[in-house]
Amino acid sequence: MKKYLDAVLGVFLISYIIIINLISDAKVAFSFPILILGILLILFHFLRIKNQNSIFWSKYLKIAKILMYIGLIFFLGIEAAIITYPKNDDRKSDxxxxxxxxxxxxxxxxxxxxxxxxxxxxxxxxxxxxxxxxxxxxxxxxxxxxxxxxxxxxxxxxxxxxxxxxxxxxxxxxxxxxxxxxxxxxxxxxxxxxxxxxxxxxxxxxxxxxxxxxxxxxxxxxxxxxxxVWYLIPITYTREAFAIVKSILFD
The missing domain is CATH 3.40.50.620 (HUPs)
Known part of the structure; x- marks a missing residue:
């Protein structure tokens, strides 16, 4: 199963985007980047299988994995901040x-x-x-x-x-x-x-x-x-991590 994880994840992302856009009553933001990611994961799977014996591909894959893990750590850190931030203060305001x-x-x-x-x-x-x-x-x-x-x-x-x-x-x-x-x-x-x-x-x-x-x-x-809404949690929280970085740097 591990051998096909990238392809399975790609198919899942594409299916998820199609489904939530069909059942949502408005355009779901960030759908296109997730759709592209799903397609890239499927393409990556076939490239990996085709070049699995290539020394160059092996070195490239190691670098890609390191960068992916670094990015994942930052992403999870931002997600933790989003999830734990206080959200329901009912004290009176003007x-x-x-x-x-x-x-x-x-x-x-x-x-x-x-x-x-x-x-x-x-x-x-x-x-x-x-x-x-x-x-x-x-x-x-x-x-x-x-x-x-x-x-x-x-x-x-x-x-x-x-x-x-x-x-x-x-x-x-x-x-x-x-x-x-x-x-x-x-x-x-x-x-x-x-x-x-x-x-x-x-x-x-x-x-x-x-x-x-x-x-x-x-x-x-x-x-x-x-x-x-439960079915929008994955895409909204994912999008928000990138949006926070954008807001801190550019807004």
Whole structure:
């Protein structure tokens, strides 16, 4: 079985990506890189079998294994940080920011986004004085900004429109915080070091959200997260490890 492990893993990754995209109500981010990885693993299997007696291939394989183990150690370290980062602080805050996460059918919140909005509703049960900032612009495959769909969803659940602030320019998490900060400071007439903010997102996203909140000048903040749908856990947590590196280096 070990002899075919790379090919089996490749087939599994390809099958997983196809299945989750068929059952998901919105485009699953990071699908293409995982699909390519699956194809490469299958190609690697056949190259390895074909060149198993080659001295050059043997040396190349040893170097590749060393690099793979180093990368795996870093990856697992980041995953451990993502998993253990505090995600459910229910203490009262002045403002809550709900981060966008894509729309289904171009107009309604996706499964992940509904989870975040439901977490916001849950948090508001005991913290109903908080002002709600809905942060999310319009993606290339969406008919309306995410924050507009989010506002409609919350209002249908009984949230007063007067408690909602719309931020509809952002296209990624870094911009979520950049433009939400402008909205909060403009509305409150205070600096961020005078405001306590609750970040509402999905569990896999809590650590990176906090990193980017700090980078954008947020001082007093904590997380209240929804849970990831079980079949999306592998791809969302894998993607997030790479996204954290990208955010630390480039955002």
């Amino acid at each position: 403002y809550i920011i709900v981060l966008g996460a894509g729309l289904a059918n171009k107009t309604t919140p996706s499964t992940i986004l509904k989870g975040r909005l439901d977490a916001a509703l849950d948090y508001l049960k005991d913290n109903n004085s908080a002002i709600i900032v809905l942060s999310g612009g319009r993606g290339s495959d969406e008919n309306i900004p995410e924050s507009h769909a989010m506002s409609k969803y919350l209002q249908e659940k009984g949230v007063d429109k007067s408690k909602i602030i719309i931020e509809d320019k952002s296209r990624d998490t870094n911009e979520n915080f950049k433009y939400s900060k402008e909205k909060i400071e403009g509305y409150s007439k205070k600096n961020m070091d005078q405001i306590n903010v609750k970040i509402i997102t999905t569990d896999f996203h809590a650590l990176r959200s906090s990193i980017l909140a700090r980078k954008n000048g947020f001082v007093y903040y904590s997380n209240y997260s929804s849970s990831t």
